[in-house]
Amino acid sequence: MSNKNLFVTCQKNTDTVIEKFEQHFQAKGMPIPNRHEINDVVLICASGRGGSSLLFRELARSKEMLSPRGEHVPFERLYLPSIGSIDSDFLGTSDCTNEIADKIWKPLYFDLGIGLGSESEPKFQSNDEKGYLLSLEMRFALQWPGSIYPGDVRNFIKHSDILSRSHYAPKKLFSYLLEQFDREGKLHAGYYDNDPLIEQKFKSPSQPSPPNDRLIIESPPFIPILRRTWPQRDMIHRLPLLLKATLNAYRLEFLRKFFPRAHFKIIHLTRNPAASINGLIDGWLHWGFFSHNFKDQQIRLKIKGYSDRFPWGRYWWNFDLFEGWQDALDLPLEHICMYQWLNSHKHILSFKDKLNKDKFNNISWLQIRFEDLLNGREKRQKTYDQITNFLEINRLEAGSGRFPRGKVMTTAKPRPARWRDRATQILPLLENPELYKISKQLGYDVKQRLEWI
DSSP states (O other): OOHHHHHHHHHHHHHHHHHHHHHHHHHTTOOOOOGGGOOEEEEEEOOTTSSHHHHHHHHTTOTTOBBOSSOSHHHHHHHSSOTTTOOOSOOOGGGOOHHHHHHHHHHHHHTOBBSSOSTTOSSOOTTTHHHHHHHHHHHHHHHSTTTOOHHHHHHHHHTOOGGGOTTOOHHHHHHHHHHHHHHTTSOOGGGBOOOTTSSOOOOOOSSOOOSSSSOOSSOSSBOOOOOOBOOOHHHHHHSOEEEEOGGGGGOHHHHHHHSTTOEEEEEEEEOOHHHHHHHHHHHHTSSSOEEEEOGGGTOOOOOBTTTTTOGGGGTEEESOOOTTGGGGTTSBHHHHHHHHHHHHHHHHHHHHHHHHHHTOTTEEEEEEEGGGGSSOHHHHHHHHHHHHHHHTOOOOOOOSSSSOSSOOSOSSOOOTTGGGGGHHHHGGGGGOHHHHHHHHHHTOOGGGGGGOO
């Protein structure tokens, strides 16, 4: 099966699960809202490795917000006509046709929930068991295209007594499925994020290679598929929808058209370029964050420090695909990462400039520094309060210690100023005039780089 045919199969399988979702909700007397009914959207915008996963996790704790389990990008990737013809990850208003937007909205809606998960609930409530099983069918198939199909989940449930066990808890089903599929060779559990919401600690893959050599719809590290509280229809109108993705930087106009009646609250999360570039380098050399496979397009990457290090490095791209990437195929890896940081923030700042010029009254803006989440409880609580006041939701407790509770989507143990381990690679990049300019706009003085954490 070609990659294109595999992609089409994934679309059809998702469409089939979506139909079952619709039937399930209709049987419960729950009409399915459309995207025009979303009144408030909160977007976290940042560069790759800029801290957006951690901030998303912290805000998703609130019971006053709706959110998907992770990034919404897999649903965009599934229905956008980009296979074999992608120029970059940028999407504008012309890319958001009603047909495509409606297709993306359905799996996104069925992935929404309130709060982080069901770890405190000992058993299913009967009215949401089927919905959670459908979530497992949909998400496993997106995480492992060509290896796991919705029917595999159904067959396991059918031939297992797990749902009737007296000690059964909702999060156990995901764990059992993970173990079963790993034993059968359908997946490698090490590609899942070691999320603090689940008890397992996964052994990382022995090599930093992609989970499969063909197609990725959800980029690893994969999110755990946990049951969450389903939003009632009135919550769709009342509660803001929280969305996080590094590609949000390239898709602000697209998302405005996607939710045409919504008021947007944009949180621009910044991080100094040295730390962000270092994090991106770590990500390129990690077993996660693969995004685009150029093998079928006869494009060969020659990225020094990556393509010459791994066999898959000749055709697998990581993180966002910025405009002009075609002219950067033979640059050193640190330069690719610099351009990823630059282009993300350039797009965000360009949108902000347009916002100030055109005086949109349906968009609010807050810029915060990721470093302020890492400088101890007092500074973190002050930043949390700034965010929750901006969002008009109840206070979130910042917890104790220098770093926030739990670690998500990390490549290494957090450590202040870890970027200095690569100072010889990174410091010359800070002399780039464009980087200097954008850094200054974001509030980072390159002259004070030795103080950056």
